[in-house]
Amino acid sequence: MAKNNPWHQAKEQLAKTATYIDMDPLIHAYLTEPERIIQVHLPLRKDNGEVVTFKGYRVQHNSYKGPYKGGLRFHPEVTIDEVKALSFWMTMKNALIGVPFGGGKGGITIDPKTLSEPELERLTRLFTRRLAHAIGPDKDIPAPDVNTNAKIMSWIVDEYEKYLKSQKSNLKNTKDYAQAVVTGKPLSHGGSEGRTEATGLGGSYVLIDIIRRLRLSPKDLTVAVQGFGNVGYYVAYYLQKHGFKVVAISDSKGGIYVPSGIKNVEQILACKKSNGHLQDCYCIGSTCGKHYKEKVQGKDITPEKLLTLPVDIVIPAALNTVITEKNAADIKAKIILEMANGPTTPEADKILEQKHVTVIPDILANAGGVAVSYFEWYQNIHHETWSKKEVFEKLKTKILKATDAVWKTQKEYHASMRDAAYITALKKFEEKN
Ligand code: NAD
Numbered sequence: 512m513a514k515n516n517p518w519h520q521a522k523e524q525l526a527k528t529a530t531y532i533d534m535d536p537l538i539h540a541y542l543t544e545p546e547r548i549i550q551v552h553l554p555l556r557k558d559n560g561e562v563v564t565f566k567g568y569r570v571q572h573n574s575y576k577g578p579y580k581g582g583l584r585f586h587p588e589v590t591i592d593e594v595k596a597l598s599f600w601m602t603m604k605n606a607l608i609g610v611p612f613g614g615g616k617g618g619i620t621i622d623p624k625t626l627s628e629p630e631l632e633r634l635t636r637l638f639t640r641r642l643a644h645a646i647g648p649d650k651d652i653p654a655p656d657v658n659t660n661a662k663i664m665s666w667i668v669d670e671y672e673k674y675l676k677s678q679k680s681n682l683k684n685t686k687d688y689a690q691a692v693v694t695g696k697p698l699s700h701g702g703s704e705g706r707t708e709a710t711g712l713g714g715s716y717v718l719i720d721i722i723r724r725l726r727l728s729p730k731d732l733t734v735a736v737q738g739f740g741n742v743g744y745y746v747a748y749y750l751q752k753h754g755f756k757v758v759a760i761s762d763s764k765g766g767i768y769v770p771s772g773i774k775n776v777e778q779i780l781a782c783k784k785s786n787g788h789l790q791d792c793y794c795i796g797s798t799c800g801k802h803y804k805e806k807v808q809g810k811d812i813t814p815e816k817l818l819t820l821p822v823d824i825v826i827p828a829a830l831n832t833v834i835t836e837k838n839a840a841d842i843k844a845k846i847i848l849e850m851a852n853g854p855t856t857p858e859a860d861k862i863l864e865q866k867h868v869t870v871i872p873d874i875l876a877n878a879g880g881v882a883v884s885y886f887e888w889y890q891n892i893h894h895e896t897w898s899k900k901e902v903f904e905k906l907k908t909k910i911l912k913a914t915d916a917v918w919k920t921q922k923e924y925h926a927s928m929r930d931a932a933y934i935t936a937l938k939k940f941e942e943k944n
Contacts, residue, residue: 515832515856517596523857525599528933531924538575538940542602545595547571551641553619555634558627567638569617571651572598575940576606578649579615580881582656582695583663586830589618593831597656600852601881604874607936608913610885615651617642623658635663636670643674648691648892654884655695657740657830661707664693665700691891694884703887705902706880711745711828712903713879714850716910718824719753721871722846724918733822735759735768735844737814738829739780739789742850742877746826747776758822761814763829765790768810768820818842827854834859842868849873864927872929874936875917882909 522543529539553565568591571579581601584594594616602614619638623631645651655664672689675682682688690701698704705712722729734755736747739762751757757776759768767789773779774794782792782799791801793809803809818825818838825844827833831853834842839859847863847870849855855863855870863870886902889895897905913935921931 515835516592517831517853518592518599520832520853520856521596521599524929524933527857528930528937531926531930531934532937534937535941538937541575542573542599542940545570545572545598546574547645548591548595549642549645550591551638553634553637553641555630555637557630565619565621565634567617567619567641568594569642569645569651569653570594570598570615571645572614572616573602574613576602576613577611578613578647579651580605580610580612580654580884581614581616582654583659584616584618584656585621585623585658585663586618587620587622588830589620594618596831597852600874603933603936604878605881606939607874607917607932608878608882608909609939610881612652612881612885615653616656617653618656631663632666635666639667639670640674643671646671646692648688648888652691652884652888653693654880655741660741661695661697661700661702664696664702667693668696668700687891687894691888694887696887701887701891703883703890703902704897704899705906706883706887707741708745708749709883709902709906710742710850710877710880711747712749713882713906713910714742714746714826714848714876715749715753716879716907717871717876717914718750718846718848720911720914721869721918725869729754730756732756732824732846733758733772734824734826735817735820735822736826736828737761737766737817737833738827738851739766739783740829742880743826743828744776744780746828746848746850751776755824759812759817759820760789761812761817762789763814764788766812766814766817767792768812768817769793769807770810771808820844824848827851830854832856834863836862839863840866842866845869847871849876852877860927860929870927870929872932875913875928875932878913879906879910882906 549569551567597616605612671692696702756772783789793803819841824846828850834855836858839862
C-alpha cells in the first residue's frame with residue numbers, strides 16, 4: 512500500500528475497526544468503495560481570453576443513512592483518492608454525530624487564489640451545472656470546505672435553481688427547494704445562524720469535555736493551531752475565550768509563536784486581513800507588526816514546525832496527512848485535536864499511541880460543522896429560522912452526546928479514541944438493519 516495516500520489510510524482505518532466488532536460483511540463491503548464517483552471536465556475562459564481546463568470530482572460514498580453530505584474543496588492538491596477518503600470520513604462522521612445523512616465530498620484541482628472573482632464564479636457555476644443532475648436537497652448536499660465559502664455556496668444555489676427551472680420541475684417553490692441544495696450559505700440566502708462558527712465551536716466543546724474527563728484545567732494548557740481559516744480561527748478563538756493559552760498559529764505561508772501567549776486571536780485575524788498573511792502579526796495594545804516581535808519574545812515558525820512545538824495541545828486545522836511517521840516521534844503535545852480531516856496517518860497513530868498521546872479524532876472533533884449544516888438543511892426544509900443561541904445549544908447537545916459515546920466505547924473496548932469513534936459510528940449501521 513502506498514504510504515500517506517489518504518484513501519489507503521481510510522480503508523486501513525475501516526479494516527482495523529472491523530476487527531473489533533462483528534460487522535455484517537455486507538455493510539463492510541458497502542463501505543469499502545464509494546457508491547458513485549463523478550468526474551467532470553471544466554474548461555474555463557479566463558478574463559484575458561486564455562482557455563484553461565480543470566478537473567472536478569464529486570464522490571458519493573454512502574447513502575445508507577440518508578442523502579450524501581459533505582463539502583467542496585478547491586485546492587491545487589485535490590486528487591480523486593483524497594476526495595474518496597474525505598467522502599468516507601463524512602459517512603463515518605455523519606453516523607457518529609447522528610445526522611440523517613450519508614457521506615459525500617467533492618472538489619476541483621485548482622488554486623483559487625490564481626483566479627479573479629468572476630473567473631471563480633464562472634468555474635463554480637460550470638461545476639454546478641455538471642453536477643446538477645446528481646445533487647439536490649434529498650440526493651446530495653454539498654457545503655464549504657477548504658477555499659470555499661458562503662459566497663461560493665450562493666452561486667451554487669443560484670445555478671441549481673436555473674437548472675431546476677430548465678427541467679420544468681413541478682415544484683411549488685423552486686427557489687426554496689433550490690436553497691436546500693447546499694449548506695453554509697450566507698444568512699441572506701437561507702443560511703443558518705452559527706454555521707460559520709460551528710466547526711471551531713464544536714471542536715472546543717469536544718476538547719473542553721475531554722480535558723474535564725482527564726481532570727485537566729484549561730488555564731494550565733498551551734495550544735498551537737495549524738491553519739487559520741474558518742476552522743482554525745474559530746477553534747483558537749473559542750479556546751482562548753475559555754481560558755486556554757494559545758501560543759502559536761500558522762497559515763499556509765508561516766506563523767507566529769509567542770511562548771508567553773498570544774493576547775487576542777481576534778486581533779491576529781484583523782492583522783492577517785489587513786496584511787494578507789499572519790506572519791509578523793505580533794501585537795502590543797491595539798497595534799501589530801514585525802517590530803514587536805522581540806518585545807513579545809515571539810518567533811517566526813513554519814506550519815510544519817508548529818506541530819512539534821513544546822505545547823500541551825496541537826490542533827491541525829488545515830490539510831490532511833500532516834502528522835506522519837516522519838514527525839510523529841517529535842510531537843511533544845500530550846493531546847492532538849484533529850480539526851482538519853485526516854491529518855494523521857495510521858503509521859503516525861501507532862507512534863502516538865506508544866507515546867500515550869490522546870488523539871481526539873477528526874470525525875468527532877470537527878463534526879460540529881456538519882451538525883449545524885444539518886440544522887441549516889432542516890430549517891430550509893421546514894421553513895424555520897432558529898436563533899444563534901438555539902443553534903449553539905443544539906450543537907452542544909449533539910457534540911457532547913457523541914463525545915460521551917466515544918469515551919464510553921474507548922473504555923469498553925480498551926481502544927484508542929479514533930478506534931472508539933469508528934466503532935461507535937459503525938455500530939449505527941448495524942442499528943438500521
Ligand atoms: P479554509 O480554507 O477556511 O482554511 C484553510 C487554512 O489552512 C488557511 O489558513 C490556509 O492558509 C491553511 N493552509 C493551507 N495549506 C496549508 C499548509 N500546507 N500548511 C499550513 N496551513 C495551510 O478551510 P477550513 O474550512 O478552515 O478547513 C480546514 C480543515 O478543516 C480542512 O481539513 C477541512 O476539511 C476541515 N473541516 C472544515 C469544516 C468546515 O466547516 N469548514 C468542517 C469539518 C472539517
